[in-house]
Amino acid sequence: MDEAILIFNNFKSLLYSIAYRICHSKEEAEDILQEVQLKWLDQNIDSIENPKAFLSKLVVNRSINYLNSAQAQRVDYYGPWIPQPEIERTEDPLVGKEKITYALLVVLEQLTPQERVVFLMKEVFDYSHKELSELLEITPENSRKLLSRAKKAIQATDISVEPSSNLENQKFIDLFNRSIEKGDLTPLLDFLTADAKMSIDGGKKRRAPLRTLIKPTRIFAFLKGVLPHGFFGDERFVTEINEQPCLLIKEKQQLISILFLGLNPEKTKVQHIFIINNPDKLKNIS
Template identity: 45%
Template sequence: MEEYRKLLLTVSYRIIGEMADAEDVVQETYIEWEKHKDEDILNRKAFLTRIAVNKSINLAKSARKTREEYYGPWIPEPLSEELEAQLERKERVNYAMMVVFESLEPKDRAVFLLKDVFGYSHQEIADLLDISVLNSRQVLTRAKRIIAKSELQLEREPGANKSMIAFFVKSIEDGNIAPFIEMLTSEATMQIDGGKRRQAPLRVIHTPLRIGAFLRGVTEHEFFGDSRELQVIDEQICMLIKKDGKLVRIIFLGLNVDGDKVQSVFVVTNPDKLKNF
């Protein structure tokens, strides 16, 4: 069983988006396995994956409804190095992709992950999800179409936007945000996840004009802390902002497809999502 733990945890986490829930799914999968372990199961990996994937889809459906009632924008919890070490290293999904996954229905997310990330065949996916091969293909096409609409560069290599976020840091330390604002696309957005524990806008901020106004407004209120450093988290370079040595927020940038402009700014400031760092 333990030989499949990383696979099960990774699939579950990528579908649900929260590590604690993914760990619960794996534990429930183990319990289900105990009921059937004496049966003549030819493919234990497929059996376990089937249970974990379907439990994850069901949990993601309920989580989706909860997130609709979340206080302000909800974006995924970044993974600390310790938590990330528990995942399957063969797959590489960056933080921007995790945010985009939220726009997919749970089943669509599962099909995309299994096919494009984990390399399952459409026949294997059909068997896991009790759907036809044709349906699996149709779901994947739909998922890819929605992902493409994000207009984000979703490379799975860390450091893809290193120069852009370093430019952001320089703009902050120079005391002049204007150069960074000029690097935003005309359709740029900014999402700040503060939950109920940190003051933050309750809606997504749209356009460079409004993003610039917000950033200029919070500069005087220690939004950028007293120290900043770059680090790779969730396969993506990001900015860690600290105040008196304590992490207060993490900022990720989502670049446009050409990689020369910023399409999205993702800010995690909810203490509950920073507690593992």
């Protein structure tokens, strides 16, 4: 038992990171980790040649099951569903060689579960197509096709997902914050694309439009309407979460919102504003 626990703990950070990056939910990733640990401790580990591959497969299978069920559950979700932000503090060398921005998490939501898994495991966790074929019980060729489809879908998006966007992203976050502080949101219109969107995830627990707002004029009208009513709290701090600049919004020292921006591919304007208001998705961010 002690050896089994030691082996599991050696891979715990990696397994959590895989589950979170697939599911985009801290609570679900933790639940999956707990299930996998119980399953692992029930094995005859002497018969398992590659514990990393065995544990990764358990995590991936449960994560895919979650995605399949989550798609049905989100039909009934109140308003837009946005990935839960997470501060990953681990320096474990096993955890992804590539960093994932919050914008990429959002874009990954558009992929099928298998496309998402193949992209993440290949591009982030450096698994080979042979390993992926064993992990997903598909052929290496199918794995390559899934990766190709995932990359094309990501490249076709109207949002820049690279960490290289952070300098420009920081500039727009600062401008957004200054506009709020001055009580004049008019400058926002100048840095939104013609078909800009704004999604606010309140989960029926905080004020939020039921649908994603489209076009700068609609976004501006909503923000102007809620600005005098404490929507942007009494304190704001620019920081970095999920490898991307963001705005923490607090009221009486309590976090009430996180705002991320998705830039257009040219990184010249804001294509999408993401605001997480749902307190269930903020409780792990200080």
